[in-house]
Amino acid sequence: MTEPHAGGPRARDTAEELQLALGMLVRRLRAAAGDGVSLSQMSVLKRLERLGPSTASELARAEQIRPQSVIATVNSLQAEGHVARSPHPTDGRQQLIALTDEGRALVRRRREEGHGRIAELITERLGPAEQRLLAEAVPLLRRLAEN
Amino acid sequence: MTEPHAGGPRARDTAEELQLALGMLVRRLRAAAGDGVSLSQMSVLKRLERLGPSTASELARAEQIRPQSVIATVNSLQAEGHVARSPHPTDGRQQLIALTDEGRALVRRRREEGHGRIAELITERLGPAEQRLLAEAVPLLRRLAEN
DNA sequence: TATTGTTATACTCTATAACTATA
DNA sequence: TATAGTTATAGAGTATAACAATA
Numbered sequence: 001m002t003e004p005h006a007g008g009p010r011a012r013d014t015a016e017e018l019q020l021a022l023g024m025l026v027r028r029l030r031a032a033a034g035d036g037v038s039l040s041q042m043s044v045l046k047r048l049e050r051l052g053p054s055t056a057s058e059l060a061r062a063e064q065i066r067p068q069s070v071i072a073t074v075n076s077l078q079a080e081g082h083v084a085r086s087p088h089p090t091d092g093r094q095q096l097i098a099l100t101d102e103g104r105a106l107v108r109r110r111r112e113e114g115h116g117r118i119a120e121l122i123t124e125r126l127g128p129a130e131q132r133l134l135a136e137a138v139p140l141l142r143r144l145a146e147n
Numbered sequence: 148m149t150e151p152h153a154g155g156p157r158a159r160d161t162a163e164e165l166q167l168a169l170g171m172l173v174r175r176l177r178a179a180a181g182d183g184v185s186l187s188q189m190s191v192l193k194r195l196e197r198l199g200p201s202t203a204s205e206l207a208r209a210e211q212i213r214p215q216s217v218i219a220t221v222n223s224l225q226a227e228g229h230v231a232r233s234p235h236p237t238d239g240r241q242q243l244i245a246l247t248d249e250g251r252a253l254v255r256r257r258r259e260e261g262h263g264r265i266a267e268l269i270t271e272r273l274g275p276a277e278q279r280l281l282a283e284a285v286p287l288l289r290r291l292a293e294n
Numbered sequence: 295t296a297t298t299g300t301t302a303t304a305c306t307c308t309a310t311a312a313c314t315a316t317a
Numbered sequence: 318t319a320t321a322g323t324t325a326t327a328g329a330g331t332a333t334a335a336c337a338a339t340a
Contacts, residue, residue: 014282015266016193016258019176021285023190024292026173027211029166030306030331040307043170046163056322064174069308071323076306093316093321111163119162121291130287135161137284138168140277144268145171177308177329187330203299216331218300223329240298240339 025118032117037082037106044073045082045099045107053098055088064147082106172265179264184229184253191220192229192246192254200245202235211294229253 026039033039047062048054056074060067074097077083082103088094099107110116122131173186180186194209195201203221207214221244224230229250235241246254257263269278 010282011269011278012258012261012266014278014285015261015263015269017285017289018281019186019265020190020193021288021292022169022173022176023186024211025288026169028292029169031211038306039166039170043167046167064171066309067322068310072307091317091321095322111159114159115162115166118166118291119159122158122162125290126287131158131161133280133284134165134287135157137280137287138161138164140273140281140284141168141172142164143272144265145168145175185329213332214299219330238340242299
């Protein structure tokens with residue numbers, strides 16, 4: 001019964017527990033998404049804040065979803081006044097999507113409020129050492145999620 | 148500008164990064180869900196394996212979703228032969244939901260295969276020390292997700 | 295009356311396929 | 318022909334509201 005060098009049962013157990021926790025956390029967050037802005041919408045708004053004005057393709061690549069899916073989200077955000085489209089200066093096929101002032105204010109407000117439920121949970125349920133451990137682990141999750 | 152005693156900016160940053168990584172990971176896992184069994188379906192199957200035969204209410208509580216939502220998932224699992232319903236022995240209102248032999252075999256097979264994409268990602272992208280760190284952090288995520 | 299399960303319906307999120315406009 | 322954006326449509330996942338059956 002030799003162990004696989006880099007993983008073995010531990011990786012498998014971690015995977016199972018992680019998947020379970022992931023599902024539950026996402027459900028909890030979705031249920032708690034306030035302000036009338038859904039998780040996906042918020043994700044796109046934050047992405048625009050980081051990237052600046054972007055095309056649908058760029059957003060889709062960053063979010064790891066299809067351009068068609070991003071467009072659906074962008075349409076709803078535009079209808080609510082959080083983003084605006086403008087024609088690309090040189091390529092007539094492209095549309096630049098950008099935060100409106102209102103969208104930017106929404107993201108800022110959300111950040112100041114502590115990112116809602118998840119920050120509350122972290123401070124309520126984890127001690128200082130555990131919070132540090134979690135902070136170290138999050139970049140690893142990020143690596144798992146990246147393309 | 149006094150800091151909250153147990154959190155402060157660190158918890159807020161962790162929350163933001165965690166939420167971003169969470170969304171991306173779930174999308175990646177959903178896209179990779181094989182075997183014709185979705186993430187929610189698999190979650191219910193695993194839950195039944197842990198809990199044994201359960202009522203819809205019990206499952207809903209464990210999964211943190213509404214009984215109506217669990218019933219939709221159970222209906223699809225039953226149509227595919229992975230679970231079966233039987234009347235509760237003493238309470239005529241309740242239905243016991245249990246894994247069929249086929250459902251049990253599916254969960255076992257999935258575990259032997261290493262829980263699919265997520266275990267692969269862990270062994271491919273993280274070194275041994277990072278895997279240990281992640282394994283320590285997963286129970287914390289679990290705590291955040293619990294009721 | 296309270297509890298359990300259920301059906302009907304709707305919304306979010308994402309996908310695939312097919313179309314339009316521009317390069 | 319290739320690329321960017323888009324529309325149409327569908328399926329998973331979950332919610333609320335309303336109802337039926339049983340306790």
